[in-house]
């Protein structure tokens with residue numbers, strides 16, 4: 001308890017701070033450098049883009065001039081080593097108390113054992129924390145160009161509205177979610193100025209690895225930027241409100257605002273959905289009040305989107321929202337004819353006035369500055385609403401946490417157990433680490449225990465209670481989920497409408513991790529954990545050296561690390577006592593290296609039994625080429641490159657000019673072709689209707705044709721490339737085609753197979769991002785280490801194979817089949833009978849080499865750990 005004396009001292013301090021806040025406001029007004037003066041142009045001016053390094057400089061400058069209203073924090077380096085900033089803007093008094101405010105908010109949103117009376121006090125004195133992030137998709141430039149001006153306005157305006165915002169909210173601005181991309185796009189844009197390609201799309205991925213998929217990385221947070229955002233949103237700050245600013249296509253509404261349209265995901269708190277609508281109304285209303293036309297809300301973007309940052313935060317009980325502004329041509333204005341304006345999206349069937357779109361924009365010139373104005377209006381409206389209703393917002397934050405906890409406690413299976421007994425315990429442990437990144441409470445059993453159904457578990461098993469605020473998140477990540485098949489998800493003709501992304505995000509299914517949903521109360525001694533470190537593996541030699549399990553994803557990493565050190569490794573290829581088919585045998589004499597690897601990645605090197613020489617095959621270190629192209633880049637290429645680098649495969653990027661030169665065997669043993677259409681790979685015109693991914697539904701939909709790009713950025717390796725790849729296989733090379741690129745193997749490389757779902761109408765066969773039950777042949781070297789029954793992620797458009805008759809049927813094998821019935825584990829599947837029992841992954845020997853076709857998404861976004869081994873075997877064996 002505080003003494004009276006210290007309370008008086010505190011009051012005096014507050015008075016002092018208030019006075020200094022007053023004088024600093026006057027000071028700020030006169031001395032804060034305007035963006036226009038600093039950058040040399042008004043932000044959003046035609047053909048001008050402020051570059052990230054200058055923006056960082058500006059923030060650092062105005063922080064000093066802000067009179068204590070702003071704090072700039074560098075969260076760390078991006079993947080390319082640029083600073084990633086979070087900028088706190090609030091009143092000087094709040095800023096001086098920022099850590100207390102942050103901690104009090106964490107108590108409100110995760111009430112735990114804090115009595116309600118105490119929470120009421122925190123609510124009465126609390127401040128709403130609001131995170132707003134900009135331009136994660138780097139060609140969607142408006143946000144980052146707007147952010148410095150929003151910051152400037154907040155620290156210099158002295159009107160009542162601004163004062164209320166500063167007093168009652170804490171804005172955490174992320175002025176750029178993707179600084180690497182911002183720099184790439186700004187430099188590219190400047191290089192096109194005055195050329196016929198001015199304002200054209202950026203020709204590569206606008207990030208080191210994953211470009212547009214940076215949003216889809218909220219699930220496993222593989223990139224640095226995602227890890228910073230996860231800290232900000234999921235654990236360390238856990239705001240009440242999150243707004244993420246994006247761009248959409250150019251020919252519809254000028255800005256799309258919350259709430260989301262139908263359908264919505266299950267397990268969200270109703271107050272959260274209501275609040276999102278509340279903010280959206282305020283944003284849209286403010287656009288109209290300010291005289292900006294063309295704002296729409298409750299349209300285009302469905303409430304069951306991907307599980308990226310703005311779409312996953314609602315299940316953290318945060319009001320996670322997005323704004324989507326119509327794009328210009330980067331900073332070059334775009335002229336839009338009235339008849340070019342289109343509807344055709346969710347809740348906007350025609351480009352006509354409706355209640356959610358009462359004042360359609362009439363067409364004309366569209367400037368970056370228009371985007372800045374409308375985004376800034378939306379950003380400000382979200383702050384204004386929270387400031388006016390701060391107590392309600394904070395009390396609701398408590399209500400949401402409390403209600404979700406109660407719902408979880410009364411669920412049929414209120415506890416989820418991740419047992420120690422796993423097919424791949426290292427991957428299971430990795431999942432636990434990533435669930436902790438989400439801020440989910442996880443306990444670990446300190447003693448063995450038995451569940452009400454009689455199932456017993458070892459000490460060390462992880463327990464996730466649904467009786468916690470993030471119940472909705474847990475259920476979406478760890479439950480079987482089925483995407484709705486109803487009027488919202490079918491068009492008038494009954495054709496299914498493509499979900500925004502996948503139709504399930506069950507990450508445990510993607511990773512092949514066993515999660516038991518346990519009925520009844522659980523009587524267990526367990527402790528709350530904050531980390532799940534890798535358990536160091538054991539190292540012990542046997543007569544034939546060391547045995548490394550082929551069942552573990554991590555073993556492939558160990559193999560690559562050891563091969564890089566020149567250690568001889570072979571693989572068990574015939575059944576022997578004491579070893580499984582596909583286990584790795586590591587030669588003796590490398591104990592120090594093994595110990596380091598066992599410690600860092602957790603694999604055991606056990607004593608290898610005596611193994612006859614003809615029962616193993618020596619493994620040669622492989623030179624891996626990974627096909628890459630311009631034409632906007634290919635995000636599957638970026639993910640695959642990252643994954644291969646993480647696993648020590650050291651891939652070399654193979655671009656069109658080098659591919660077309662041929663003689664590929666001199667440089668590569670294996671060439672991987674990421675998911676792509678035949679037309680994009682070869683550069684031939686696409687067949688009518690475009691790619692096979694199909695379906696309608698909203699999307700970021702930026703149209704692109706090859707001639708939009710300068711000649712040096714056009715792609716397609718043509719007949720020359722096809723010839724070079726065929727020759728590569730004939731001479732002993734291996735080509736691995738992923739997802740739709742398998743169509744290319746059939747169309748162009750002479751693989752005798754047919755894609756049996758390629759031409760089926762979507763009413764007959766439809767499977768947009770679902771986990772399906774598959775049967776693996778673990779005796780096939782490409783199936784080594786896999787469980788016989790597995791789950792595979794299938795995306796609409798992925799080929800399913802039938803091997804067609806040829807003179808060399810014996811040179812073909814089926815590695816993976818779809819199951820025989822009831823094959824949908826999670827997601828959405830129409831027309832199961834089209835694929836049951838059919839081939840999902842095949843291998844075709846041709847000449848001295850082979851082509852391996854993986855039809856489903858074995859390494860999707862580096863998240864599908866459960867099927868990584870099928871991909872790794874394709875390279876390693």
Ligand SMILES: [Zn+2]
Pocket residue numbers: 137140246247700
């Ligand atoms: Zn976007």
